[in-house]
Amino acid sequence: MSRRIFFSRSTPRHWTIRTRITIAVAMGTTKERLSVIFFESDSLARNLEHNETHVTVKGGRQLVQNRFSKPLSATGELESIRITWKHIDGVDTNVIKPQMLDGLNIYTNGESHEFAITTPKYHYAHSNSLDFQLIKSFTHLDLQEFNFDWKERDYDILIGDYLRIDEYYTLDEGMEQSFGKDSQLDKMEAGFFFVESQSGLDTTLNGIRCMWNNDSSIETCQKTLLFYQRAHLTDNAQIAVDLIDPVGLHPTINIDLTSMSPARGCEYYAYMTLPLDIFVDKYQSSPIFVFGERDLELPEFKLKNSAWGSEALFQLKGGKQNEIKLHSRYVEPIEKGGYKNSNFDTLIFLACDSGNENVNENPFYSKGLGYESYFTQDTVFHHLNATKINFRIPTANANDYFLIQHTTIACIFFSVLYLLAKTFKADTR
Template sequence: MSTNIVQRTTIIIPKSSELQFHEKVKIDKAYSITLPSTIVPFKRQDRFTIPIARILKDVSYESHLLKILKDCYSFRLQFSKLEDYDSSIFGDVASPGLSVNFIPQIADDSAGVYETNFNKTITAINQELKKLLYADINDESVLFNEFIVTPTALKYFEPTNEISYSLKKSIEDILEKSISTDFQYLEISYDSINNSDKFMVQFYWADVMASEDLIFTKKQDYKTEVGIFTIEEKLTNVDNTGLAGVRFVLDNSDDIVPMKTSFQFTPRHRTLLDISYKNEFIKPIGLHPKYKLSLHNEKSETPLQPPLLIQPANLIPEQADSTEYCDLVNNLDVCKLYLSWNLPKDFFMDKYQLKDDRMKETGLNLIGLYGETNLELPNYLIKKWGSEALFELNISQAHLPSSSSSSVPTFEIPLHSRYSKPMQNITSFETKIPYPNLFWACDLTIPIETFTSLGAAFIKEHGDETSIILSKNPYSRIISNFEQELQVLQKSPFHHKFLGFESYFDDNTVFYHIQPQLDINSDTNNQKLTFDLTIPVADLNDFNNVHIITLLVVMFSGFYILKKLFH
């Protein structure tokens, strides 16, 4: 089995720059290719695949990342910038900030020792992750917020906009090359549960401005594939992406020659362009912020639903009325609208309040709330980083503002801020909350099974029993359409389904992501994906006054009660 590192670099250039860009590509057939510097921004994804045996052999055990991997069955680290960027082509979706999901590997899981070994493993991973993410912190007393337990993994999250030097160094040691940290997205993953012996590192740059030439050279124990593509508009829509261009393969066997390549792929994660959401916190914010989300449809003549449900008219059988067909598909619950949200420990949700029938009547259905849900503890006594919530949103039950001329479905989610430790000369502090992730999740098996059953019933009623074959099914073309989508779903060259919110859904699910309406940050000219909230906090200078006033009130109240009792 090969132990080579495989690097695949995919570059997406604008169609208008295609000819000029390709003319300047320099090829040394025996050694390298050079891509020209350009003033036109392009998109770039680098994916490195490394056999885990190579890492265990060549990387020092001083690597904090390696020590973590050694104690995990599965591991996924995702870092996504806190500013908005276009990820629609490669389908890299993560909550803004740093997320770590993992499944620990327990050496001995037999009865009687499992809990002890589990705690030892978690403690070890906790310490190594602290060193990996906070390399410059040598003080062992510094609190590292611990993991929460979700249905599929243990999880750590932090709304940060940069990675540590220690993490950067660990990646460089494994890849055996230096890396820059100006990327918008980073992913590190390893999965031994599904018999994968590969370790994967992935980078994504949304807008690269190459001020210098990009040089790719042949390297011992490395296989590099470089693809330069443009988007084929005729083959591209919300559900599919078509690419055309050239590829180069750099290894130790053959000369480097350009290979014309074109293909179409179906991403699991898709971005809706005509539907968006506006989110805000209702003012005044105070200790009990209320989050408000409203859906907006740019094309008011189309339904507020993912395009998967809107099948082409030529696929609808003559025997079925198109209106009846649309009603049928909508009632199948093929697609459901979800909101996934990571909340730092400064805030919490009251699960009892959210599960109240009055909340469900507003279209808000709490599916799961994982992590720190204690209703009383202040934030300085919370050990875990916070909590993760998953909601199902029912548009038909959503609030429709009477002041609006159009139907704008609106949802409100109550939050609560934890009491913070009093500070000297400070009455409030600022904290960040990342935007939630809003998406439709669509199960492709539901329409396949339903239309197969409907078609069989139709054949039984109208067809000749001796010729009941699939081609007689009036819904066969629709069934085939969904089946083809299901088949190609697993073959995306740019994304793989793994730990994180997508692991809460099965492999037959596609996601349609709804983008937020953004405000531009005046300082950086970036569109940020976080809320900056101001939370009240007690001022230590007021301690004596509060103490004396409280004591006087208690004494007066006690005296008043005694007076009434013995009057």
């Protein structure tokens, strides 16, 4: 096990700017902060306009993060909750966004939940679809009241003594969007940047930052240079992740790292979120950990009132083909038989010791609850592949139930009869 894996339960450390936000929120400040990333300086100059109250951006595939924060009335023991939502065509990891798992993911270090799995770091619930009732059961908040575009945008939500919502999307070609201060906000600011340089962990953004007055007029727009270090980086390497045929009831994942050399201070990993249909035999596949439903015998339909599934982390070897053996459960028979479609997410990354905890001090996102909390604070993640594995599980024909049942009973009856006859015949000799 790599020394980067970090299992002790503790309060997640967040980037330092959050301290200022928390103090402001405690005093009653509700604010919005917008960040728009252009691909080049010329694009920023051509596609940005402003008047006395609004800044208008002409769409050209710009990356957008909209952050909203407001105070919450804390009652009882304070707990941290993180909710992420990424739709199937969501925005990939970039200079202002961390790697987020597909679908709905809810993490909490407070009370457990019947649908959640329990790990040394958090309680965790996952769903491929957006489930507002599940969110409400964890948070007691009705997120449907917020004007979110769940179908087109991704969200990273933190809940504690305040509510912080990060919304991610791209501003498509031909679109135009104006940004201004809503009267219900105490503070509003917006930054419009292009990436001036990227070197290793270091990223430099250049552009302008605008502040609004209480009367919703623009106070000032000034040039701004922003330097920070990223904990999540993308890699251009072509890493193949495939199912080995034939799949059957024991799907095997092949991860081709033959083009990747071992790196000093780094290790390759595969992180998986597995539905109830699939399980890991830890004695066969040797994961670093597997948390959640691990019963090796029960069929899928006997576990429907249990947790959603399991999460597992595997260490991989650079420069080699890596195989991970999984197992599918027997699923509930259906009329005429057939197959049940199932899928799970596989995240392949290289985790490296940076020796610098400044990777947590990021103005756009913070390390917190999630798979990254299993690693030390100075870990940097180089993301190589994020794949949704789709496969089919053979399903028995429900119409054959009585035939199989009667045949089984008949076999048992005649077997017992045969044994008794043999025994009686032997005794008479």
